[in-house]
Amino acid sequence: MATADLNFGDLLEKVADAIPERPAIVHGKHTLSWREFDQRSNRLAHHLVDIGLKPGSKVAFYLRNTAAYLVLFSACAKARLTHANVNYRYVDHELFHVLDNSDAEAIVYDAEFQPQIDTLAPRLNKVRTFLQVGLQPGSSFEAACNAGDASPLHIERSGKDLYFMYTGGTTGYPKAVMWQHDDRIAVIGMTAANTAAEHGQLIGDGPVGPVVLAACPLMHATGFTTALATLVSGGCVVLLPTPAFDAKICLQEIQKNNVERMAIVGDAFSVPILEHLRLHADKYDLSSVSIISSAGAMWSANRKLELLKYFKNATLADSLGSSEGSKLGASTTKAGDTSETGSFKLGPHAKVFTEDYREVVPGSGEAGMIATSGNIPLGYYKDVARTEKTFPTIKGVRYSMAGDWCKLEADGSMTLLGRGNNCINSGGEKIYPEEVEEALKTMTEVYDAAVIGIPDERWGQAVVAVIHLLSEGSLESAKIRDHLSDKLARYKHPKQVIFVNNSFRHDNGKVNYRAVTALMTS
Numbered sequence: 001m002a003t004a005d006l007n008f009g010d011l012l013e014k015v016a017d018a019i020p021e022r023p024a025i026v027h028g029k030h031t032l033s034w035r036e037f038d039q040r041s042n043r044l045a046h047h048l049v050d051i052g053l054k055p056g057s058k059v060a061f062y063l064r065n066t067a068a069y070l071v072l073f074s075a076c077a078k079a080r081l082t083h084a085n086v087n088y089r090y091v092d093h094e095l096f097h098v099l100d101n102s103d104a105e106a107i108v109y110d111a112e113f114q115p116q117i118d119t120l121a122p123r124l125n126k127v128r129t130f131l132q133v134g135l136q137p138g139s140s141f142e143a144a145c146n147a148g149d150a151s152p153l154h155i156e157r158s159g160k161d162l163y164f165m166y167t168g169g170t171t172g173y174p175k176a177v178m179w180q181h182d183d184r185i186a187v188i189g190m191t192a193a194n195t196a197a198e199h200g201q202l203i204g205d206g207p208v209g210p211v212v213l214a215a216c217p218l219m220h221a222t223g224f225t226t227a228l229a230t231l232v233s234g235g236c237v238v239l240l241p242t243p244a245f246d247a248k249i250c251l252q253e254i255q256k257n258n259v260e261r262m263a264i265v266g267d268a269f270s271v272p273i274l275e276h277l278r279l280h281a282d283k284y285d286l287s288s289v290s291i292i293s294s295a296g297a298m299w300s301a302n303r304k305l306e307l308l309k310y311f312k313n314a315t316l317a318d319s320l321g322s323s324e325g326s327k328l329g330a331s332t333t334k335a336g337d338t339s340e341t342g343s344f345k346l347g348p349h350a351k352v353f354t355e356d357y358r359e360v361v362p363g364s365g366e367a368g369m370i371a372t373s374g375n376i377p378l379g380y381y382k383d384v385a386r387t388e389k390t391f392p393t394i395k396g397v398r399y400s401m402a403g404d405w406c407k408l409e410a411d412g413s414m415t416l417l418g419r420g421n422n423c424i425n426s427g428g429e430k431i432y433p434e435e436v437e438e439a440l441k442t443m444t445e446v447y448d449a450a451v452i453g454i455p456d457e458r459w460g461q462a463v464v465a466v467i468h469l470l471s472e473g474s475l476e477s478a479k480i481r482d483h484l485s486d487k488l489a490r491y492k493h494p495k496q497v498i499f500v501n502n503s504f505r506h507d508n509g510k511v512n513y514r515a516v517t518a519l520m521t522s
Contacts, residue, residue, distance in 0.1 A: 004194045005159035007181045008228065009077035011191065013038065013152060014200025015234050022208065024231065025067045026257055028241030032067055039150040041074035046153065047144040048079050048106060051129050055080035058102045058164070061219065062086040062095075062109035062117075065239045068133045068141060069218045070227055072108055076163075077181070078153055081106075083163040084176065085219045088113065089429075089489040096120055097173050098166055099127075101382065108133060108141060112243075159185075164381060165221050167323035168423075168430035176381035177323045183375040187326050188225060190232040199232075209235030211288075213262040215250055215269055220428060221323045222295045226263035245269060247276040251284050258288040266297035268427030270307055271458040277310045286311050295319040297428040298416075298460040301339035308335045320344050320416060324390060325372045325400035329414055342416035344406075349374040352408045353401070357394045363410030367417060370406055371399035422513060424453030424461050431463055431492050437511075439487045440494075443480070445469055450504050450511045451494065454520050465494035466504055466516050474499045496520070 016024075016038035024037040032040070048059070059081050063069045076083050084102040086095065088110070095116060099107060103126055109117055111134040121130065133141040159182025166174040185191065193199035203209070212230040214237055216223040227237045238257050242249050250273065254262065264270060277284070289311050295318075304316050312335060320329035329344030346352075352360040352368040360368035377400065379387030391400055405417040424431040433451040440449035448468040453461030469475070477497065484493050504516050 005182055006185045007157040007159055007161055009157050010196035011199055011232050012074050014196045015203050018200045018204030019234055023236045025070055025237050027067045027239040040145040041071050041078060042150045042152060043148045044075035044144050045079040046149045048081060053081055053105055056082060057105045058082045058084050060084045060086050060099055060102060060104035060107040062088060062107060062113055063133060064088060064110055064243055065218050080157055080161050085166050087219055089491055091486055091489055092119055099124055102176060165323040175383055175386060178378040178381050187375040188229050190229050203234040209233045210260045211236045211238060211257055213238040213254060213259045215240060216263055216265045222263060222265055247272040254286060254289060255284050260288055261291040262289060263293050265428035266294050266299040267303055267458055267460050268297060270303045274306055281310055287313055289314045291315055291317055293317040295321050297425050298342060301341045304333045304339050322402045324402040325376050328370045328372055344414050346412060346414055347372055352406060360408045362408045362412055367405055367407055369401050370404045371401040373397050373399050376400040424463055426461050426463060426491060427459045429491050436492055439484055440465060443483050445475060450516045452513060452516055452520060462495045464496040464520050466498050466500055466519055468500055472501055
């Protein structure tokens, strides 16, 4: 597929030139105009280059949802540096893996994460600089954004420049998906232009860009892509002023900023929003919202239909995709529509294949994995074997096949079954049972453990565990939590535990997940 040689750094520069006085980012009481956004990112880009970072150097983003995240990405794109997202929920060994595996030469982190940085820094010998983001004007990040040269870098960039999107691995350790700028710009459809200058002219001559609330974390693909698409289109990104999602604050920000579009992650966000609106709907005017989009987790049909009772002018856009590939499938729901959970129209470049790469026949009832071709990532950073498995070439066409299973219906639509290898998707976070099982088995009292995900109204799936103890009895849930606290991020901890006295494995040693599921759901 032909791709224009476009780069995020060039596009963002031209947008700022075209609409300097319009708002680019709103975060609580603070608003950055496009001029301020451009100048701050220019100064930061100069600073990163001045300390020795070169095109292709990796920068770790250990940040929550603030303007700093987007300023930093703009600076990296302008200086041809590679973004590497860090899940701020990770504990020490998980954090070290990402920071070391990415070959990060700079780490930019929120002040609240100083204790973790202090612990890890002595082991991170590739890092040239640490920049702390804090509210105080004297923080190292603020100093880099406020002082120095605010002029453009005047360097030639390439559509082949990279950014990384770290995503969970089969062992629980994340792996970096390598996206080229031009591929990502093309697949999301961020511009119809062939050059950055042409794009800037289109933005300047066109209508005012949308006001979009990225309610989900920028550290994940859904929030990050939403924010980038908004900025490239000349819009304004609204970020919630609280570190954790708060439905009341979210609705207040929608009303205050006349938000037109909102990005969430399935039921993990829609459930608390609905819980609040059922009691307080009369306090909000939500008529400005025309689109609520979701990707990365199951979005229940009944939640969608109830949301439309409150967001009366909205269309709900449910997208099936992953860090490895977008537009696998799509579903839209409007007021008066019916909706089915997990039902999607197949994407424009998507197909469904069996494990031996036979194309699934619609209506056959055969399950297969969804794959997409066209503008897809280069693969995983420093993982050739996993790249070959996830990005196979089938009959001369290279595909991205991240492991989402579905059934292809007779009418060509697909019904999502879930991610393969028993992966648990809880609120958009990928959790691999084997990792949790091994952490549980490090307890001296535990003989064996099996972990599955069971349906949960809010999170889509909840992590639950069956534990076989060395002796009969049980363990206090507080003791299990304490033991896991420095081994696993909190969202991976089991929300429910059952204790058994018998083995739950097949004769070949593999966990009998069907039997375990029966125990947990009986």
